[in-house]
Amino acid sequence: MIETAKQQERAILVGVELQETENFDMSMEELASLAKTAGAEVVASYTQKRERYDSKSFVGSGKLEEIKAMVDTDEITTVIVNNRLTPRQNTNLEAAFGVKVIDRMQLILDIFAMRARSHEGKLQVHLAQLKYMLPRLSGQGIMLSRQAGGIGSRGPGESQLELNRRSIRNQIADIERQLKIVEKNRETIREKRVDSTTFKIGLIGYTNAGKSTIMNLMTDDKQYEANELFATLDATTKKIYLKDQFQVTLTDTVGFIQDLPTELVAAFKSTLEESRNVDLLLHVIDASDPNHEEHENVVLDILKELDMTDIPRLAIYNKMDVANNLVATVFPNVRLSARDKGSREALRKLLIDEIQQNFEHFSIKVNQDQAYKLYQLSQLALLDSYSFETEVEEITGYISPKNKWKLEEFYD
Structure with a gap:
């Protein structure tokens, strides 16, 4: 064949x-x-x-x-x-x-149907398609008139149109039921993540700004990336080490777009909400796009709709290697090209500086016989260097206010 x-x-x-x-x-x-x-x-x-x-x-x-x-x-x-x-x-x-x-x-x-990979993503796309299709069934010709015609089919009966409508309503109800189960499971996972002591970073931005490239840059992973709109639909969370044992989670989400249909905003709200409980938002912007300022406004408007404007935010002007005469309008910001050598280390240092500004500085005295406890502390705090050349060492660093109670075990 x-x-x-x-x-x-x-x-x-x-x-x-x-x-x-x-x-x-x-x-x-x-x-x-x-x-x-x-x-x-x-x-x-x-x-x-x-x-x-x-x-x-x-x-x-x-x-x-x-x-x-x-x-x-x-x-x-x-x-x-x-x-x-x-x-x-x-x-x-x-x-x-x-x-x-x-x-x-x-x-x-x-x-969206092409790009959805997860079970939830496929359900959400299917739901949006069915809701779009339902009011558009009428007026589609003889195919949707009487289902059979001829002897035995006269009388009121039920038209093929009504059968199709009923079938779609049943499918919508079934998918919404499945999504409630998925959402409940995801909420349980999210609650554990919110309750965890790990610092959480969310990647947001207009579609095709380079979020997945930034994700791959920081994680050495191979998230799908391409010069296409909506290359990523399903939220992906990875763990990365920023300094010593200090670990953060990085979440990549669906890209924003102007005039995103309301059905899809509702369907993918759960995906976007993966970034609602983060400690820091990285707003990735395509610096080479002449319309980047309008794109920035679209993202900021959606953040307002999701009540996420109070989360600390850092703008990354990406693709600077092909940008011309950039005028930055979002602050604070950093300019880089994710594909350039050295960008990973520059971004890592930048994130450490940004996290330190959101953490509280501390100073504690640690006896040599308590040094083993510093490993666990270094998972929660950004510690300055120390050597234990003396029996008692002064340890300084930065820690999140919610984790500050962890320092109590070092106090006399």
Whole structure:
């Protein structure tokens, strides 16, 4: 049997800019990146300025004909609209173009479905897809009329449409039940993590800013990283040693994006909440992206929605090797390229300095016969160097206020 390669979809992008639309050009550029991430070849992009979206066809009749001509002459297989379409608009556009029409929401859902790896991530994506699909079942032609037709099927009966709706509602209920079980287990794990004495760091940032690269840099692990949007969806937590035995956890999470559909914000809230109980947030920013300032604002807005603005935050301007004339707008910050030699050590020192600022300085006197206790203390505190050249050594360092009680065993 000869396998044929799957033909790449040829796509046209369509966007309508209203008077109140913000960052329209950035949004269209992002749509192109999303389409490429999903595996499409972007052939052309059509935009239009209007006072309001056309209720029937989203774009005006003239633009509709212009796009249709391109679809007919250039073997276009997919039209991607940079807004959320109503079921009616979607149906009318597909009828007009004769090819598949999807909106930004469907495109993001498709990428999330490709990227989800964990059981919970797959459940969350499936739930969001079903909730998106449910109101869009109506108006899909004869397939959804009577389920059989002919003798024995007359009378009220139940239409295929209602059967499909009931099936989707049942699937939604079943997935929500499964997610409650998963969430309960995750909450138990998170509570143990919150109660632990380990310092916790969370990586956040706009999608494709380089969070997974930073994660790999610090952990020597091979988390999936690529120059793609939403390369990481499932939260990943690793342990790293920053200094001697002082250990921290580092959590990588899903990237943020502007106009993230509400269904997905809700579905992935649990993933984003992995960073709610951390002691320090590392806000990774793509310094080479000309729209990085808008990206920063998107991240900060989502942090406000999640009530996470009170967590200490350090900005990392990444990809400085390809950045031009960066004007930093988030402070405090550090500038680096995660792929450059020496970045790991520079970031490690920076994290130690930042943690020291959030810890309290201490000084204790330790007898030589108590030196064995310092190993355990060094797991919780950043200790300065010591030598025990005398019977009693003065030990200095920095420790978290919540762990300060651990020093009591050294006091007379």
